[in-house]
Amino acid sequence: MGFSAGGHLAATAATHYKNYYIENTEEMNLRPDFQILVYPVISMTDDLTHSGSRDNLLGKTPSKEDIHLFSNETQVDKNTPPAYLTHATDDKLVDVNNSIFYYQQLRHHKVDVEMHLYQKGDHGFIFKHATWMNSLFEWMKLNKWM
Numbered sequence: 001m002g003f004s005a006g007g008h009l010a011a012t013a014a015t016h017y018k019n020y021y022i023e024n025t026e027e028m029n030l031r032p033d034f035q036i037l038v039y040p041v042i043s044m045t046d047d048l049t050h051s052g053s054r055d056n057l058l059g060k061t062p063s064k065e066d067i068h069l070f071s072n073e074t075q076v077d078k079n080t081p082p083a084y085l086t087h088a089t090d091d092k093l094v095d096v097n098n099s100i101f102y103y104q105q106l107r108h109h110k111v112d113v114e115m116h117l118y119q120k121g122d123h124g125f126i127f128k129h130a131t132w133m134n135s136l137f138e139w140m141k142l143n144k145w146m
Contacts, residue, residue, distance in 0.1 A: 004094060004123065005053045007040020008072065011102065014083070015075035034145060035083045036136065039091055039123055042098040043071040050094050073098075076105040082112035084139050086132060088121035114139050 002010030010032075017031040024030070041053045044067045058066050068074055083106055087099040099115060106113040116135050121128050140146040 001036040001038075002040060003038045003126075005041050005050070005056075007037040008042065008053060008057070008070075010035055011037055011040055011042055011072040012070065014081050015072045015077075031079070032081050034081050034140075034143065037083060037085050037099070037102070038126065039087045039094050040085070040098055040102070041094050042073050042102045045071055048095055048097055048101070073101045073105045076102070076109050076111065078109050078111065080106060080109065080111045082143060083114070084136055085113065085115040086117070086136070087115075088118040088123070088125040090120055091123045091125075093123035112143070 002008070013030070014032050014035040017029075020030070041050045043049050044054050044058060044062065049071075054062065054067075058070060083102075085099045085103055087094075087096045089096050096117065099117075103113055103115045114135075116132070118125055118129055118132075126132055137146065
């Protein structure tokens with residue numbers, strides 16, 4: 001589960017689980033069972049990313065290869081874990097298209113995905129929409145994770 005830049009971290013765990021960045025002598029399975037992303041930074045592309053997140057992760061002048069690698073919408077495959085996404089359409093900090101584009105890639109790869117969009121709420125809407133977790137819990141119950 002991740003929020004904003006933490007959503008990028010959670011989406012990275014969900015899409016890069018086959019890559020071991022540290023020694024994994026026990027060959028532990030790193031694939032999460034599911035992912036919960038709340039107003040997530042997904043992409044590192046110029047037109048979509050949150051520039052501060054990209055600068056902190058990839059530096060001021062990232063290579064095209066790193067931009068592609070850490071644009072998690074480009075890393076989705078049929079084994080990406082199921083996802084729950086939620087975002088506000090009026091988010092001025094992290095463009096809602098991060099969630100929309102990720103949703104589309106998950107759907108096209110036939111990964112189970114549920115998305116909830118709020119018309120208003122901006123970034124950090126969870127403090128304005130106290131009921132947002134109700135749909136999350138319903139999704140978790142539907143999938144037998146709680």
